[in-house]
Amino acid sequence: MTAKTIRLAIDAMGGDEGPAMVLPGLQVALVRCPELTFDLFGDQAEMERVLADLPDVAKVSRLFHTSVSIPMDAKPSQALRMGRRDSSMWRALDQVRIGEADATVSAGNTGALMAMAKFCLRSMDGVARPALAAIWPTIRGECIVLDVGASIGVDTDNLVTNAILGGAMARAVFGIDNPKVALLNIGEEEVKGLEEVREAAQILRARNFSSMRYEGFVEGDDIGRGTVDVVVTEGFSGNIALKTAEGTARQLAEYLRMSIGRTLRARLGYLLAKPAFARLRDKMDPRKINGAVFLGLNGLVIKSHGGTDAEGFASAVELAHDMVRNELLRRIAADVAALKETHELADAG
Structure with missing residues (x-):
């Protein structure tokens, strides 16, 4: 059976290098996900120049010229004023809003992307503040951490909603029916932490959501251990x-680099342990987990690190591919609806 075509709207001008990094990244992703097609937004002359060496990408892409590129240092309010008419970022987001693309991928200014995404796509009914979720490498594999910067300072309801959003993403990304979810805190004891965190813990424990298993509090060192599948916190x-x-x-x-080159014995030891070092380098390579997801919007938006290379951008594109293929929006909508229902039942009680 032929896989369903997935169309991504790409902000080709985002990141430190723009099309010179973004478009080769699409080539890398296309090899691994051949069902991808692209709508590319940016300076047409620049895109065509890079695409001349990427015929496979050119073959599955539609080009849309835009006259504005959002600077990496622009403030969100400034980006909204200058970019809502014809910027590559806004046009890529709007392509999702009108149903022409399945998701947007951008390596541009994070604050600008969040502001534009909220304005263009709007938050889902029942989600007050969208969250930025990142996939984190752990000793046991990977986990999801949110929020990692979309909102600074949240209340109890926001934390509960983030738990629901993170659980839905874990089911879509990791294929876990009931992911383990925990709140990040300064200790595991129920009496510790901010009042909002303690209240969120009480709600999550009392409601006993069927879509996830609430595990209580975890501390910072638990993230890397892979103690749970989803770690919930606020953006700061x-x-x-x-x-x-x-x-x-x-x-x-x-x-490691300094130690290996220090003595002849260290260099010889490195040669003997080279395969192990290669595995360690691969595990710690930030490009392999590049890409964070804005959760809680009426559309899929993936944020790539602005300073990444083609391999890193390809990881963000592949994450978008997986989110679409595994119907993340549908899962989130169902979980948020269930959350609203439990709130209404609790209020009625």
Whole structure:
């Protein structure tokens, strides 16, 4: 049976290098996901110049010229003012809104993308604040962490909603029927943490949602251990945790590089352990897990790291492919509807 074609709207001007990075990334993704097709938004002359060396991508792409590119340092309000008419980012999002594409992928300015996505696609009914969810490597495999930067400071209901959103994503990405979900806290004891976190814990435990298993509180070091499938927090602490993990990975890699070259014995040891180091490098490669998902919108939006390369952007494109194929929006809508129903029943009681 032929796989259903999936069409992605691509902000070709996003990221530090624009089409020079984005379009080769599509070539890498296309090899692994041949059912992909693309709507490319950006400067047509630049795109055509890069596509001249990428005939496979050109064959499955439609080009749409845009006159505006959102700067990586633009403030969200500024981006909305300058980019709502004819920017590559806005047009890519609007292609999803009108039903011409299944998802948007952009390596552009995160704040601008969040602001435009909320304005263009709107939040799902029942979701007050969309969340940015990242896939995190762990000792046991992978987990999902959200929010990692979409909203700073949230209330109890936002945390409960994030748990529902993260659980739906885990089922779609990991194929787990009842993912284990926990709240990030400063300790595992029920009396610790902010009042909003403790109240969210009480709701999650009392409601006993059938779509997930609530596991209580976890601490920061539990994320890398893979204790649970979904870790729920708010954007400030989530973003700090994400950036700290990325920095620690780079620090360890630099330590290894310095140690290996220090003595002849170390270099000989490296040669003997080279396969093990290769596996470690592959496991810690941030390009393999590049791509965060804006959850809670009426459309799929994937954010790629702006400084990644073609291989990293391909990972974000493949994540979009998987989200569409596994019907993430349908799963989230069903779970949010169930959440609203439990709230209404609780209020009636």
